[in-house]
Amino acid sequence: MSMDAVFRALADESRRTLLDRLHARNGQTLSEMCEGLDMTRQAVTKHLTILEEANLVVTQKRGREKLHYLNPVPINEIAERWIGKYERGRLRALAELKKQLEGKDNG
Amino acid sequence: MGNGDRFVYVTFIRTTPEKLWYALTKPEFTRKYWFGSSLDSTWGPGASWQLKTPDGGLTDSGKVVEIDRPRRLVLSWKHERFPEMRDDENASATFELEPQGDVVKFTVTHESDKKDSKLIKGVSGGWPIILASLKSLLETGDSIERTRSFPKGI
Numbered sequence: 001m002s003m004d005a006v007f008r009a010l011a012d013e014s015r016r017t018l019l020d021r022l023h024a025r026n027g028q029t030l031s032e033m034c035e036g037l038d039m040t041r042q043a044v045t046k047h048l049t050i051l052e053e054a055n056l057v058v059t060q061k062r063g064r065e066k067l068h069y070l071n072p073v074p075i076n077e078i079a080e081r082w083i084g085k086y087e088r089g090r091l092r093a094l095a096e097l098k099k100q101l102e103g104k105d106n107g
Numbered sequence: 108m109g110n111g112d113r114f115v116y117v118t119f120i121r122t123t124p125e126k127l128w129y130a131l132t133k134p135e136f137t138r139k140y141w142f143g144s145s146l147d148s149t150w151g152p153g154a155s156w157q158l159k160t161p162d163g164g165l166t167d168s169g170k171v172v173e174i175d176r177p178r179r180l181v182l183s184w185k186h187e188r189f190p191e192m193r194d195d196e197n198a199s200a201t202f203e204l205e206p207q208g209d210v211v212k213f214t215v216t217h218e219s220d221k222k223d224s225k226l227i228k229g230v231s232g233g234w235p236i237i238l239a240s241l242k243s244l245l246e247t248g249d250s251i252e253r254t255r256s257f258p259k260g261i
Contacts, residue, residue, distance in 0.1 A: 027113055058115045060216070069115040076235040077118075077242065080251050 003081075006074045009054035014039060015047045019056060022070035029065050112227040113218035118238045120211050122245040124204040127211050128177035130245060131202060140240035140250040142233070143257045150174060156182060160257050164188070167230075169199075178204055184217070186226050195219050195226035213238070 009015055021033060034044050048068060051057040058071045083091065120127060130136045134145035141158075144166065148156035152174055158167040166188045173181035180202040186192040198219040205212040215234060219227050240251040 027115075055117055055119065058117045058214070060115055069113070071115065071117050072235045073116050073118045073238050076239040080236075080239055080243070 003074075003078060005054040006056065006078060009050050009056055012047070012050075014043070015051055018044070018047055018051065019070060022057065022068060026069050027067045029067060033068060112222065112224045113216060114227060114231040114234065116215045116217075116234050116238055118213050118242050119207070120213055120242045120245050121209060122211055124177040124206055124211055126245060127204055127213060127241075130241060131180070136244075138255075140244050140254050141237055142254050150176075162257075172199065184226070184230075186229065189229065192226045192229045195221050195224050197221065198224065198226050213241075 017037070018033060022028065030041070030045065030048070033048070034041050037044065039047075048057060052059060055074050056071055058069045059066050060069065061067075130140075132146070132148070132150055134147045137144060137146040138161070143161040145159050145161075146156065147159070148154050148171060150156075150171060152171055154171045156169055156171060157165055159165055167184060167186050169183040169185050171180070172183050173179065182200045182202075184198040184200050185196065186198075198217070198221070201214075201216040201218075203212075203214040203216075205214070215238065217227060217230055217234065221227075236251065236254060240254040244250040
């Protein structure tokens with residue numbers, strides 16, 4: 001499982017949309033994934049294959065159906081690879097500051 | 108389990124099924140990558156298991172439903188620590204170890220027949236970092252530093 005495959009898979013807006021949809025609701029069939037999307041079934045299938053090869057999507061058979069699950073483990077591996085413990089604390093503080101500055105409470 | 112909640116996590120680890128099984132079932136190993144927690148059992152069919160924090164507090168428990176060493180382990184899973192996650196009586200975790208060349212495909216499926224299970228939502232957040240840390244431990248000898256102790260304030 002190469003990180004190149006993960007980055008390549010993520011470098012496409014349609015594929016990120018598919019991951020977002022699984023994040024919102026995990027374990028969908030291909031038909032469910034296609035609902036309301038401006039993509040052909042073939043295109044969705046192709047994108048899901050690339051996501052599966054990058055291990056960002058995992059499929060399981062349940063009876064006749066194939067269900068798709070979001071697998072965030074490779075993203076965690078990447079995050080741990082480049083975001084050390086000191087940066088993590090600093091980034092959290094910055095994210096907190098951004099939230100406070102943009103929050104309604106301080107408007 | 109039809110309409111309940113399920114999470115499926117997969118990682119590929121450069122190791123053997125035997126080593127991975129050892130790391131999964133020995134508390135002195137789980138402590139290194141599972142936020143300092145010990146997973147302990149006699150690992151026989153029907154045996155009980157407990158997951159405990161470093162100070163001995165029980166967080167999760169259950170029974171060994173199925174065991175096929177070193178390929179497959181199914182545990183019934185009950186959460187004991189947070190009241191809002193305790194009302195789920197029918198949750199389980201399945202661990203599958205599948206050798207593929209020089210790596211092992213490790214699949215963790217955590218599911219419940221309860222819809223919108225707070226237990227599944229709660230435990231699902233922890234798995235990705237625990238699995239990333241387990242992979243790091245087996246491949247490099249070092250787990251991810253922040254998974255070596257229990258998080259403060261929880």
